[in-house]
Each structure stands twice: as structure tokens, then as C-alpha cells.
Amino acid sequence: MKKPQIPHYHGQRFLLIFLELLEKKLSKMDFQKLLFLSQQETDCAYYDFVPYFYGCYSFQAQADIDLLESAGWLETTETSMQLLEKPSIGLIGNEREIVSRFVKKYQDYRGKELIRHVYESHPYYAIHSMMAKDVLNKQSYEVVVHAEKKLKSNTKKLFTIGYEGISFEKYINQLICNNVRLLCDVRNNPLSRKFGFSKNILARLLPKIGVEYIHLPELGIISANRNHLEAKADYAQLFKTYKKNLPQKKESLEMLVGLLAQYNRVALTCFEKQHDSCHRHCISEYIEDTSDIKVVHL
Secondary structure, eight states: OOOOOSSSSSHHHHHHHHHHHHSSSSSSHHHHHHHHHHHHEEEEEOOOOOTTTTEEEEEHHHHHHHHHHHSSSSEESSSEEEOOOOOOOOOOOHHHHHHHHHHHTTOOOOOOHHHHHHHOOOOGTTTTTTTTHHSHHHHHHHHHHHHHHOOOOOOOOEEEEOOOTSOOOHHHHHHTTTTTEEEEEEOSSSOOSTOOOSSSHHHHHGGGGGGEEEEGGGGGGGGGGGGGSHHHHHHHHHHHHHHHHGGGGHHHHHHHHHHHHSSSSEEEEESSSSSGGTTTTHHHHHHHHOOOOOOOOO
16 A cells, blocks of 8 residues: 655654654543643644633644544544654654653643643643533632633623734634634635635634634625735835725625624724734724724734
């Protein structure tokens, strides 16, 4: 049988070596927990995590596992995974040695003992867990409850956030840590080659971590108007024109104000990292000036 093709991305190569060194068949939950700890405790940082139904979870890592399975490297069931082919690949520098030491340290941690260790060491990642109360003692569980309560500010605010240069998980953590209840996508065409940031994924995954999603295409800028943007003057002219035409989008702006009244914590999202390089700052300034709403740029 033909050997699977070596992955191009270092993160996927890391996963193969990680699973090879773990050796045995692994539950999907143990995999996520062990991978999380490896990313926290070593310099082999490829994946970020969010607090999910059973604690720390990386959507990107799971997507890479799915790709590796389709390529023939491993086999998964509903609850477990197992490496099928030993990868003849190297890692960067001394990463293999680092991972070996990590695997040795945690060789006896599995199941509830592993989950308990992660929750006690990193309580933020247990705030959405459906099993935290069952695996933790009273004192440790209260730490998790306290960590969740710290994030529950309900002061009315309008946030803006771009996803340029950050992972899907870091993006989600910013929403969680600011108690954003609704994400308003103000891209005209909400598609992205970057994992996690297309409309269908946002609409499917965000409600699972307590954030609703809505697309407001009327507040976007059509692609044709974004062509040939090179100098600062080009962007300045684009935003000047956008601001001039913004009052004509009255229906969408009124909808946004109504959503703020309903959800209290709303974020506008687009691509650019810096809000002043994105049209979302024009929208937030308009809302701030006309509705006396405090705006925070994440």
C-alpha cells in the first residue's frame, strides 16, 4: 500500500509525531487535553484552544486530524483515534526530544485524572465544561465558577474585532473574555481561506460557545470598491466615501442599534487587524455619535 504523503504544514507534522510518541490508541478527549498541555508547557506552539463542552478544545487541531485521516495517516472512531503509519519525518530543531520528555511526564495521565489536572491547572478552560462539577472537588469547582463570573460584565458596549493575524481560537477567546453575546459580520462577502472565518463555520460554531452570529451584508464594502487600495490616501478616500453614504444604510444601522439594546454586548467583525484600517470603524463611530454607545476596539 502506498505510504501517505508527508504533510506540508509543521503543525500537522507535529501531530503525527505527537501521536507516534503517545503510541497507544487514544481517546479524542485525552488527545485534546494532552495536546493542550503540550502547547502550554513546551515551546512547540502550533495550536490555540477555547473553553468548550469538555474543557480545552482546538478546532484547528481537529480539522488537521480530519485531514490526516483522509490522507491515510490515522483512523478515528466517534471517541478515539489511532496512528496507522509511522511517520518518517523530522520536526524543527529539538522538538522531538521536547515532545518525548512531555509524553514521558504525562504517560500515566488519562481519563478523569487528566481532565481534573487540566481543569485545576487552567480553570478558564473549564468554564463551559459539562463535567467540571463531577470531576472537581468543591474548592476547585468554585475556582472555575469564579473564573466564569469574572467574564460576565453586562455593561452595554459595542466592540470591533478583526481576525487578521490571529487563530480562530484566539479570536473566539477575545469574544468570550469580553462577554460578547452577538457577533455582527459586516463583510460584504463573508468567505475566508483562513480556517474558521467563513460565514457557515461562524454561524455553526459560535452559538456553541454562547455567541450568536448575524451577517449584515448591507454594511459591507463590495469587492470592486476595494480594488487598487495601496497608499493611505486610497484608504482615506474609501472611508470618506463610505461615511458619506452610511446614512443611506439606515435600515441596517437601526437594526444594529436594536441588536445592541437586545444583546448589550455586540461586536462588529471584519478582516483587518487595526480598526482604523477597516470600514468597521466608520460604523462604530456613527453608532457612538448617534446612540451614545461606548465602543471598544479589540
